[in-house]
Amino acid sequence: MxxxxxxxxxxxxxxxxxSFRQAVRNSLTMAYRGLLKIKRTPEQLFDVTLQPIxxxxxxxYIFGGAISGNVQNYLPVIIPGILVQTVITTxxxxxxxxxxxxxxxxxxxxxxxxxxxxxPLAGALLADTIRYTIATTLTFTMGYVMGYxxxxxxxxxxxxxxxxxxxxxxxxxxxxxxxVISRTASSVQGISMIVLFPLTFLSNAFVPADTMxxxxxxxxxxxxxxxxVTAVRDLTNNGTMGWDFTISLIGAAVxxxxxxxxxxxxxxxxx
Amino acid sequence: MNQIIxxxxxxxxxxxAVEARGLVKVFGDNRAVDGVDLNVRAGSIYGVLGPNGAGKxxxxxxxxxxxxxxxxxxxxxxYDIVKEPQLVRQLIGVTGQYASVDESLSATENLIIFSxxxxxxxxxxxxxxxxxxxxxxxxxxxxxxxxxxxGGMRRRLDLAASLIAQPPLIFLDEPTTGLDPRTRNxxxxxxxxxxxxGSTVLLTTQYLQEADELADRVAVIDHGKVVAxxxxxxxxxxxxxxxxxxxxxxxxxxxxxxxIVERMLNVQSAVSAEGGKITAPMADADKVTDxxxxxxxxxIPLAELSVQKPTLDEVFLSITGSKENIADTTNKSSKVExxx
Numbered sequence: 001m002x003x004x005x006x007x008x009x010x011x012x013x014x015x016x017x018x019s020f021r022q023a024v025r026n027s028l029t030m031a032y033r034g035l036l037k038i039k040r041t042p043e044q045l046f047d048v049t050l051q052p053i054x055x056x057x058x059x060x061y062i063f064g065g066a067i068s069g070n071v072q073n074y075l076p077v078i079i080p081g082i083l084v085q086t087v088i089t090t091x092x093x094x095x096x097x098x099x100x101x102x103x104x105x106x107x108x109x110x111x112x113x114x115x116x117x118x119x120p121l122a123g124a125l126l127a128d129t130i131r132y133t134i135a136t137t138l139t140f141t142m143g144y145v146m147g148y149x150x151x152x153x154x155x156x157x158x159x160x161x162x163x164x165x166x167x168x169x170x171x172x173x174x175x176x177x178x179x180v181i182s183r184t185a186s187s188v189q190g191i192s193m194i195v196l197f198p199l200t201f202l203s204n205a206f207v208p209a210d211t212m213x214x215x216x217x218x219x220x221x222x223x224x225x226x227x228x229v230t231a232v233r234d235l236t237n238n239g240t241m242g243w244d245f246t247i248s249l250i251g252a253a254v255x256x257x258x259x260x261x262x263x264x265x266x267x268x269x270x271x
Numbered sequence: 272m273n274q275i276i277x278x279x280x281x282x283x284x285x286x287x288a289v290e291a292r293g294l295v296k297v298f299g300d301n302r303a304v305d306g307v308d309l310n311v312r313a314g315s316i317y318g319v320l321g322p323n324g325a326g327k328x329x330x331x332x333x334x335x336x337x338x339x340x341x342x343x344x345x346x347x348x349x350y351d352i353v354k355e356p357q358l359v360r361q362l363i364g365v366t367g368q369y370a371s372v373d374e375s376l377s378a379t380e381n382l383i384i385f386s387x388x389x390x391x392x393x394x395x396x397x398x399x400x401x402x403x404x405x406x407x408x409x410x411x412x413x414x415x416x417x418x419x420x421x422g423g424m425r426r427r428l429d430l431a432a433s434l435i436a437q438p439p440l441i442f443l444d445e446p447t448t449g450l451d452p453r454t455r456n457x458x459x460x461x462x463x464x465x466x467x468x469g470s471t472v473l474l475t476t477q478y479l480q481e482a483d484e485l486a487d488r489v490a491v492i493d494h495g496k497v498v499a500x501x502x503x504x505x506x507x508x509x510x511x512x513x514x515x516x517x518x519x520x521x522x523x524x525x526x527x528x529x530x531i532v533e534r535m536l537n538v539q540s541a542v543s544a545e546g547g548k549i550t551a552p553m554a555d556a557d558k559v560t561d562x563x564x565x566x567x568x569x570x571i572p573l574a575e576l577s578v579q580k581p582t583l584d585e586v587f588l589s590i591t592g593s594k595e596n597i598a599d600t601t602n603k604s605s606k607v608e609x610x611x
Contacts, residue, residue: 007469008439008469010349014358016357025390033373036376036384037375037376040376040416105372106370106374109367109385112337
């Protein structure tokens with residue numbers, strides 16, 4: 001160190017506001033950090049690995065016979081439902097981890113570095129897509145093991161997987177927002193679950209809506225989760241893209257359009 | 272888009288690394304920082320001395336753009352911390368009280384990520400990380416997760432992370448609190464080396480001895496205000512190089528004894544929290560002879576008399592003249608004495 005001569009401040013060339021390119025580079029580095037953390041603490045992945053396996057097994061064998069007569073007939077109904085439910089639940093973690101991260105000392109260092117302000121947030125959202133991918137792959141694999149053979153073929157199954165990942169990423173902005181404005185990580189978890197539980201269960205994910213009371217049927221029909229589940233079923237079982245596919249993507253875009261700016265603003269105020 | 276800012280004004284004030292005017296930060300109804308002024312000359316070590324909760328950390332956090340000041344302004348090498356935070360951040364390194372590194376990652380991974388964020392290429396970042404790890408004696412622990420690091424190792428890694436960009440100004444928030452004497456001495460050596468390289472260091476500490484060892488100038492902060500500023504020698508002279516401790520046999524004469532002490536030595540005195548002990552700065556040892564004679568004539572018998580080197584207690588006592596600080600700082604100063 002004694003050999004290093006520090007360049008005096010007035011001889012330095014300083015950059016003004018960070019450029020878009022720098023923002024992208026910083027975000028990618030932060031995403032890399034997220035991946036490293038997953039590698040270092042693989043127990044973080046318990047939820048995305050165990051939930052698809054346990055839920056798929058449980059729901060299929062509990063409801064299969066009652067709803068569709070037998071397990072084989074229920075698989076095309078339940079696998080898309082479980083897929084959507086699992087992957088969307090996974091997106092809650094984005095908010096929880098963001099809050100935990102922001103409370104740590106290392107966040108102070110990020111804030112004191114001349115990096116794009118948005119990078120820690122963008123990096124976290126980016127790194128979490130790996131979780132959605134794991135959950136998606138595992139759910140389809142479980143389904144396959146149990147005898148699910150999607151009529152749509154592998155191409156449409158992959159497309160369905162991508163659709164779910166994109167929509168979950170969009171929804172993770174909502175939880176990122178909660179993560180930024182909440183005071184503790186456990187409150188993020190609590191609030192998110194209260195929102196998600198009715199949303200995923202009051203949908204057509206597990207059972208047909210026909211037998212529900214009218215008011216519930218109405219809710220199931222407008223519930224965006226139902227549209228996403230239907231879109232996934234169309235893709236995997238029939239290989240078609242209908243109105244539900246479009247409406248899911250529109251819904252995702254709307255969520256991002258609303259929550260990305262307010263999350264970023266709330267985050268910047270705190271960061 | 273990366274415009275290069277060529278600013279004339281910094282040349283004029285290039286000799287000042289930090290210029291803070293009337294910084295204020297209020298948390299609820301607690302004025303944590305209450306009008307702090309600081310001037311730190313480039314290339315020097317500046318110590319901010321004060322007890323826990325005096326506002327040291329809050330001041331540093333404002334200067335390091337981590338916290339918005341409620342009032343006042345500050346410039347870092349001429350750049351305004353509010354208007355040009357992104358420029359300020361290119362000139363500073365911050366090492367917090369708590370480790371500002373990633374617990375779940377290894378030392379190497381931490382340094383590589385910070386280097387990448389600072390714009391270094393992949394290979395360059397790796398090399399930089401290795402260099403710093405070697406310099407700070409962390410090579411063997413490089414791959415271990417930080418959970419297994421000792422306090423000293425964590426502190427060193429933290430400092431290493433602040434030095435990646437070789438910033439001309441480094442903030443060190445209580446760099447040696449909680450370290451054992453050997454590690455603390457290593458830390459001091461490291462800080463001195465930084466200055467030889469041309470850096471400016473602003474450090475906070477609870478220990479007068481640390482400021483004494485390192486700092487060219489010192490500001491004493493208490494209750495969010497700067498209560499004294501100057502070189503360490505100035506400070507010591509202001510409180511006397513040593514202090515006089517008197518215990519009297521008969522407590523009922525306490526008040527009389529105090530008055531005599533104050534009159535004869537021409538200073539403020541204090542009664543220690545344990546009671547029965549008068550403490551006063553001793554600027555001129557010669558006057559003590561007169562004091563003792565006067566006490567004898569007044570018929571006040573002494574139980575004990577001792578002379579002590581100044582501790583943080585006396586700094587606060589003599590500067591703030593308030594008694595409430597005694598209990599607050601007694602523990603700390605005894606810790607300093609242990610360390611010495």
